[in-house]
Amino acid sequence: MSLAATTGLSTAERSPALREERVAGVLIALLCLFLVAAIALPLWALLSKSFENHEGSFVGLANYARYFATPTLVAALYNSLWVAALATAIVIPLAFIYAYALTRSCLPFKGLFYALALLPLFAPSLLAAISLIYVFGNQGMLKGLMFGASIYGPIGIVVAEVFYCFPHALLILVTALSLADGRLYEAAAALGTSPRRVFLTVTLPGVRYGLISATFVVFTLVVTDFGIPKVIGGQFSVLATDAYKQVVGQQNFEMGAVVGMILLVPAVLAFLVDRLVQRRQVALLSARAVPYEPKPNSSRDIGLGLYCLAVGGLVAAGLGVAVWASFVRYWPYNLSLTFGNYDFQTVEPGGWAPYFTSLAMAALAAAIGTAIVFVGAYLIEKLKVFPAGRAFAHFLAMLPMAVPGLVLGLGYVFFFNASWNPLNLLYGTLAVLVLNTIAHFYTVAHITAVTALKQIDGEFEAVSASLKVPFWTTFRRVTVPICTPAILDVAVYMFVNAMTTVSAVIFLYGPGTKLASIAVVHMDEAGAMAAAAAMATMIVVTAIGVKALHLVLDRFVFGRLQAWRKR
Amino acid sequence: MARLISPRMPHGLMREEAGDSVRHHDGGTAAMRHADDPMATPPGDGVSSLPCLSIRGLGKHFGAFTALKAIDLDVRRGEFICFLGPSGCGKTTLLRAIAGLDRQDEGTIAMSGRDVSDAPPATRDFGIVFQSYALFPNLTVADNVAYGLVNRRRPRAEIKARVAELLALVGLPDQGHKFPVQLSGGQQQRVALARALATSPGLLLLDEPLSALDAKVRVRLREEIRSLQRRLGVTTIMVTHDQEEALAMADRIVVMNQGVIEQVGTPADIYRHPATAFVADFVGTTSFLDATVTGPGRVVSGALELACADDRGLAPGTPVLLGLRPEEIRLRGVGAGDVNAVAVRVEGLDFLGSFCRARLQPEIAAAGTLRADLSANLMRDLAVAEGQTIMVVLPPESLRVFAARG
Incomplete structure (x- = not known):
């Protein structure tokens, strides 16, 4: 100064x-x-x-027209959609009950169960696919349980995606379920409402935005995931593997761009729905809301506890099998342990x-x-x-x-x-x-x-x-x-x-x-x-x-x- | 339209004579003053005669909403000004425009003659205290107070001495090592005040500084801020929605409503001679009667004819609003021949501790109800009870005439 x-x-x-x-x-x-x-x-x-031909001049919607005129490409689109729909339909109820147990019961070790279910967040998506192959694949330990069906294809993709998407759905649903207003439950109890009616009239409406959001997020994750179909998809083609094949395999950049644009559609939709839903969700909870405190109920708590043990155990197993197998000398014939596989x-x-x-x-x-x-x-x-x-x-x-x-x-x-x-x-x-x-x-x-x-x-x-x-x-x-x-x-x-x-x-x-x-x-x-x-x-x-x-x-x-x- | 009521300024003159030497007359501040400190440079002859702050034609809009409209205001050096008004009246917007935090859409702001209309906040000479305190939670009290000093690269010992002195000034000696969260709300607000004063700003801005505090703490801190301000002589503008606070603290009050200045004046001025019905209603309590001027010094409300001392020279037939403070209604020694003696029925009595507020309905139908404050001993002497009819006087000199409600 x-x-x-x-x-x-x-x-x-x-x-x-x-x-x-x-x-x-x-x-x-x-x-x-x-x-x-x-x-x-x-x-x-x-x-x-996506609007250009191979020489780089503008061709309008020609690439898109060609895409929809090619049966193999349209089949991949169709495959992606039904696989994603199926995986979503499985994940959402599974995650909802798990989230319900974590937020609305007196389950002990909630933190542990939560952490267990979140484990897949720390792994590449394809890890679940590798585990599945170890269990149900050609050399699988429990191959017999497939009754002749192949894990390489839609079955494997759907199951692996369920593992991969479970924590993503769980995060959203736990947040939605923990935003409950305890006063509504007290009012319902004071009016002598049956538990089933409370669930249908208070709990479900309270989390409907979370459910919508989770549904869209999971659907998008499955449609756009590349690792799982790559590893376990076999000959079953989906959008994500198609994009890879077009660009890396065939150097067909234009068609790759079209597939990319199609992949963008569910993601953008999910994004917009999520924005809309979040705005509503905030308005739902008034500043004077009282947090919901679950009361002990032994039959409910034991039932949910067993459920969490099973599902959480499976999720952990989805990771654990691959980790275990990485130390195994020769799966499944020689299960003695070795570091040999780490010599890349x-x-x-x-x-x-x-x-x-x-x-x-x-x-x-x-x-x-x-x-x-x-x-x-x-x-x-x-x-x-x-x-x-x-x-x-x-x-x-x-x-x-x-x-x-x-x-x-x-x-x-x-x-x-x-x-x-x-x-x-x-x-x-x-x-x-x-x-x-x-x-x-x-x-x-x-x-x-x-x-x-x-x-x-x-x-x-x-x-x-x-x-x-x-x-x-x-x-x-x-x-x-x-x-x-x-x-x-x-x-x-x-x-x-x-x-x-x-x-x-x-x-x-x-x-x-x-x-x-x-x-x-x-x-x-x-x-x-x-x-x-x-x-x-x-x-x-x-x-x-x-x-x-x-x-x-x-x-x-x-x-x-x-x-x-x-x- | 802004009205600039010519000030009588009881203490203002004294301070103006004393000039800038009174500003920050505490010893340590002087110690901080060095030749190279721009804040310490005594203003030249021209500067001291200029208003500390001069606002002309200030306007601000938020979309279609007019937050400020044609604001004109001069603030003299050493004055304590309160911006008073209901929430949304634009008082905080005006304060933030003065600080440069939210720029105005039109009009000019000059500080000590320097046009700062477009200057960023950092080039304007002010300290500010917010309702939320805005203390840095991760810094100790001492570091908070020193925040503006450290940036001026002063020797460490000097900063330390200045911080100690400021903390003593706001009554928090030996609290410098604590973190803000360890202090009470009132103490945090003192720290915020010390931090704002640390750099010896020419203008102190207080944005509802007491609103977040308990009633008792608020009254104590209000007195402390006022006496501190008088001792330091720092020009101060405080925003408040609390009329009692404004009446108790301000040299002049700027009453605002819907983005315009309704009246500027000393507390006594504002209370006794409210310029508009809004001011009469917002500052203190006033009962209103719809009325019409019938002749010089004569008005009629419903069928009730009244005399008023000041009819504002309005032509007969002009619709007006009559205002009367509840404490001005006279009950003792009323003779039937007194001017404005009116028979009223006591409709209701609200017990408010040291006095009762009565709702009075004139027997001759008037366009409105009157309220009167009756002291405890008056109640006892006259044995006032609900449902009773009594004679009261509405003194002509206390009846205020305002423009009729639009």
């Missing part, structure tokens, strides 16, 4: 603040630029590619390299992604300048939620592989994998950060301005320390998903950047099931390890740093 004495009051005071506004504007512009390059342009590339050199030219590439990619995506997401959410949520830019950035940040990984991956192929694009030298590098992963999982991370920021007093920036402290100082000294738990959540979410994702990155890896999850697909293709299971196990162990580390750190280290929260 020694300048002030020489240059006078007004200039000394004016310049830092104007610089602050300029910095804010530039940062918001940079955020918009990043989101446009990472999300909007790849999607645009996909859209325009014999089946994968890179050996352990894909695993370490995955670690590096996940660590980079977590570090860079969290920084961009959190700073971006702060700029959007807390600053006042450049409102149009902030609204645009928020829109782009919400977009990836509606885009399946496979579709985003296709978009990246068309955008980053294009000869006219100066960024095409990134194609096949770790950088593009990191960028794609950040974009793929941007929305949930963004929502987490925005939710945390909304809980902070909205006047901090105003106070800082009145004290002539620039916003970045307040960001560093106040906002980041307060939001540390949310920032860690975002980082762990990014890391776990970067480790387990297959769908988007399958199009994008290069010779030196094969990821562990892709190595699993390749080893399975090559018939090295045990090695595939071993690599998948490494992914699960790493993801769960990071999550466990997060919980431990949160409890013991960061708890101490957050002493200011306690009275």
